[in-house]
Amino acid sequence: MKQIVILSAIAVSLSIASACSSSPETTTTNRTTNTNATVTNSATTNAPHTTMADDTPAAVKAVFPDAQSITTQHKDVPADKIASIEKDTSSKVPDKDHHSYLAFSATGGARKQIGAATIVKVDGREVVIVYDNKDGSPIIREIRAEGVPAPFLAQFAGKGHDNDLLLGADIKASGAGDAQAKAITEAIRVDVLTMQALYGAAHKH
Numbered sequence: 001m002k003q004i005v006i007l008s009a010i011a012v013s014l015s016i017a018s019a020c021s022s023s024p025e026t027t028t029t030n031r032t033t034n035t036n037a038t039v040t041n042s043a044t045t046n047a048p049h050t051t052m053a054d055d056t057p058a059a060v061k062a063v064f065p066d067a068q069s070i071t072t073q074h075k076d077v078p079a080d081k082i083a084s085i086e087k088d089t090s091s092k093v094p095d096k097d098h099h100s101y102l103a104f105s106a107t108g109g110a111r112k113q114i115g116a117a118t119i120v121k122v123d124g125r126e127v128v129i130v131y132d133n134k135d136g137s138p139i140i141r142e143i144r145a146e147g148v149p150a151p152f153l154a155q156f157a158g159k160g161h162d163n164d165l166l167l168g169a170d171i172k173a174s175g176a177g178d179a180q181a182k183a184i185t186e187a188i189r190v191d192v193l194t195m196q197a198l199y200g201a202a203h204k205h
Contacts, residue, residue: 059128059144060101063117067103074099081197088193091186098194118195120187127184129191136201137161138192148184149175156188161196165189 056070064070075098077085082093103115116138120127128144139160143153152174156165164170165185173181 056101057119057126059119059126060103060117063128063130063144064101064103064115066105067114068106069104071102071104072099073102075198077194077197081194085190085193085197089186089189091190093190093194098198100195116199118191120191122183122187123180127187129188131195134160138195138200140188140192143188145184148180152176152181152184159192161192161200165192 056072060070077093077096077098082096085093099118101117102113103117105112105114116131118129120129125145125147127148130141130144131138132141133139137160139158140156143156145153152172155171155174159165159170165188167173167182167185171181171185176184
């Protein structure tokens with residue numbers, strides 16, 4: 001089973017449970033940022049727990065160079081959401097314990113979340129998914145993965161749960177091998193729907 005870990009940089013306003021503002025964290029860098037973001041969690045009954053970010057992956061730190069602190073968040077994906085995601089994607093959710101990394105800055109003395117990110121492992125390769133927010137839902141800002149053609153990864157920018165994210169339709173191989181492109185696309189699609197289930201606003205359509 002592939003393990004999906006979610007790197008998400010949600011810029012603008014997606015609030016995650018109030019626990020985020022008081023959760024423990026580890027300082028990574030001491031720089032300022034020009035990005036404002038909050039992450040929200042609509043699943044209030046699924047209270048998250050945080051861990052110290054001493055083990056924050058280097059790939060996550062590289063995504064948030066302006067963060068003063070990064071916390072690791074674990075959230076259980078509800079069984080009904082797993083069933084829905086697997087039905088929609090025809091792919092397995094690799095683990096009900098979903099990990100995301102929340103980055104914070106303290107520009108002007110105010111602590112602000114500047115992003116969230118996840119890491120999905122595909123055939124032994126780490127794929128970092130960075131999220132922004134649009135109308136309360138996670139939207140992909142960028143995808144990073146070593147050894148994967150940039151034109152292929154660039155197609156995911158700006159896409160979210162309302163996009164089909166189907167290889168051969170709105171996503172093309174664009175220099176990646178067919179098998180690699182399919183595996184990465186499917187993993188990203190599962191992650192996007194998982195992020196929406198855990199942190200996105202309620203559907204209005």
